[in-house]
Amino acid sequence: MNIVQTLQQALSQALGAHGVVVDKNSIQLDHPADMSHGDYATGIALQYAKQTGKAPKALADDIVTALGTIEGVSKIEVAGPGFINFTLSANAVAHTLLTALSYENWGVNVYQKGKNVLIEYTDPNPFKAFHIGHLMSNAIGESLSRIIENAGAHVTRANYQGDLGVHVACAIWGIQQLGIHPESADEFGRAYAHGATAYKENTDAKSEIDTINKKLYDRSDEGINNLYDTGRKESLAAFEKIYTMLGTTFDHYFFESEAAPVGKEIVLAHPQTFVESDGARIFKGEEYGLHTRVFINSQGLPTYEAKELGVTKLKQDLYPESDQFIVVTANEIAEYFKVLKKAMEIVFPEIAEKLLHVPHGFLRLPTGKMSSRTGDVITGESLLIALAEAARERASESRADDPAILAQQVAVGAIKYQILRQANGKDIIFDREKALSLEGDSGPYIQYAYARACAILTKAGESGVVAKLDESEAPIHLTRFIYRFPEITERTVENLAPHTIANYALLLAAEFNSWYAQVQVLDETPAAPHKVAIVAATAKTLERCLYLLGIPAPNKM
RNA sequence: GCCUUCGUAGUUCAAUGGAUAGAACAGGGCUCUUCUAAGGCCUUAAUGUAGGUUCGAUUCCUACCGAAGGCACCA
Numbered sequence: 191m192n193i194v195q196t197l198q199q200a201l202s203q204a205l206g207a208h209g210v211v212v213d214k215n216s217i218q219l220d221h222p223a224d225m226s227h228g229d230y231a232t233g234i235a236l237q238y239a240k241q242t243g244k245a246p247k248a249l250a251d252d253i254v255t256a257l258g259t260i261e262g263v264s265k266i267e268v269a270g271p272g273f274i275n276f277t278l279s280a281n282a283v284a285h286t287l288l289t290a291l292s293y294e295n296w297g298v299n300v301y302q303k304g305k306n307v308l309i310e311y312t313d314p315n316p317f318k319a320f321h322i323g324h325l326m327s328n329a330i331g332e333s334l335s336r337i338i339e340n341a342g343a344h345v346t347r348a349n350y351q352g353d354l355g356v357h358v359a360c361a362i363w364g365i366q367q368l369g370i371h372p373e374s375a376d377e378f379g380r381a382y383a384h385g386a387t388a389y390k391e392n393t394d395a396k397s398e399i400d401t402i403n404k405k406l407y408d409r410s411d412e413g414i415n416n417l418y419d420t421g422r423k424e425s426l427a428a429f430e431k432i433y434t435m436l437g438t439t440f441d442h443y444f445f446e447s448e449a450a451p452v453g454k455e456i457v458l459a460h461p462q463t464f465v466e467s468d469g470a471r472i473f474k475g476e477e478y479g480l481h482t483r484v485f486i487n488s489q490g491l492p493t494y495e496a497k498e499l500g501v502t503k504l505k506q507d508l509y510p511e512s513d514q515f516i517v518v519t520a521n522e523i524a525e526y527f528k529v530l531k532k533a534m535e536i537v538f539p540e541i542a543e544k545l546l547h548v549p550h551g552f553l554r555l556p557t558g559k560m561s562s563r564t565g566d567v568i569t570g571e572s573l574l575i576a577l578a579e580a581a582r583e584r585a586s587e588s589r590a591d592d593p594a595i596l597a598q599q600v601a602v603g604a605i606k607y608q609i610l611r612q613a614n615g616k617d618i619i620f621d622r623e624k625a626l627s628l629e630g631d632s633g634p635y636i637q638y639a640y641a642r643a644c645a646i647l648t649k650a651g652e653s654g655v656v657a658k659l660d661e662s663e664a665p666i667h668l669t670r671f672i673y674r675f676p677e678i679t680e681r682t683v684e685n686l687a688p689h690t691i692a693n694y695a696l697l698l699a700a701e702f703n704s705w706y707a708q709v710q711v712l713d714e715t716p717a718a719p720h721k722v723a724i725v726a727a728t729a730k731t732l733e734r735c736l737y738l739l740g741i742p743a744p745n746k747m
Numbered sequence: 748g749c750c751u752u753c754g755u756a757g758u759u760c761a762a763u764g765g766a767u768a769g770a771a772c773a774g775g776g777c778u779c780u781u782c783u784a785a786g787g788c789c790u791u792a793a794u795g796u797a798g799g800u801u802c803g804a805u806u807c808c809u810a811c812c813g814a815a816g817g818c819a820c821c822a
Binding site: 218220222223224227231232233236237238239240246269270271272273315352355356357360386389446467468469470471472473475479480481482483484485486487488489491493494497520521522523524525526528549551552554581584588589600608611612613615616617618619621623624627628629630631632634635637638639641642645646648649650681684685689690693696697700703704706707708710711712713725746747 | 750751752753758759760761762763764765766767768769770771772778781782783785786787788802803815816817818819820821822
């Protein structure tokens, strides 16, 4: 039984003595914002004062008396209008720090122990640019993967790439019109923009593109097939370079080209669910308070919706042991996803219940939304290059063995942190200046704190100072903050919210930097080994935070 | 018009229903003969409006105002 559970149990009993029956698990214990209020606080005396007919403060006093002394807690006091504050003992904090130091997977939890989770993210489309929206999906998906693994689950990373559909036909048409070489993957974005504009504005072009689309589905035109196959290969190879830079490796790639026939078959096999209307096959979402959507269009081609049905079936067939299928996409898909889930509940309910959509917002430019149709996009690669460029000067003055590698690690840290620091689902206003500044509330700030801690540990090793925690030494803000880390990882996986870790990591780094500025660690006194132990615990915790965010942790900066 | 999400310092973001609403950037002032100044310290500044629930509301409910996304053959 940990301290939280001990406190809940004791508080529940104390309340019981006043005739208030409360399940111990429902007793709220918070970390007070102000550490001078202790390590845990509860407002139960305020909450239940009325029931007992006592004043909140009087009830709080009674509860404190009833609690007596509790193992691991050095001080219990009533404060403010009737809060009960608990301060941890030196022993309790030291015990947790020792765990941090000795345990490889410090901060793991059992929230999803034994589960199998398949998570799909990034999802770029061959023949289109890998833009910063894909960077966003990738950063969130990779972090969630690690957070879920940290909760004891086995995670399969999947990437679903749109290699078939009108967007591809637009790009192919654009490549033909502009005479772009099928191996020039970096020109495809331009080709797509050209095709997509023509598709909207020019009816002749539209019908040509629709014809190409049909041919792509049937693979009935040799010339188009060759162009397509080469371009697809080049596109995917270009994506791989970006995944390497970002530190992601996928276990499986799904493609729309394989999901399409599966989806179409499912739709056709359920004529009652997907009814004919104007030559198309639709699902009447309206009957469930949702939107009605087309699954097979009047040309007989499966739409996004049918393909999604198909890919979900493929996931189930390939990974039948999965307990959950998570899909990370932009929130513009959110409404369709509800329709899809409803349709799946009818055609394969056992798969539908495993499906979970995690929507994220857009990465917006201050001028508005990006559009790959008009070619007004920032590609992921160009952004990473610009950031690495910005970091290069500092990196060249750093202690890094290879400044170019450090500059790239800092660049990845900067962009990923900017994405992960705020709650999922909300748009991010991409501030170029801020991303390039690499200071303050940023990924590099956390990386720097980690590198500084590493430098002390290296120096300690050289001068023969061995970390040794003095368990009687009074806890400080920094160590009390480290104590909270396992609770943070648990809350993070509970809410599938990487920003919880990101915010914690920033505060921890700030706490460390502040301490670092006023304390000399290696001061040749008997206190040095204890301080080295604190540094080691901090480094370990920061490293774990950065890992869970999918951000590189260079040990020299 | 309907549905969804969201409105917090000048700006970009935090705050499992809790105490004095936290950071960062921008502005002003300090700080490297001391383990790394990508750092530290000080300083000004905010919950869209009106009700309701609650001991307590940025958080939950209702209305209004404003923003973003969606509303059948794109993804």
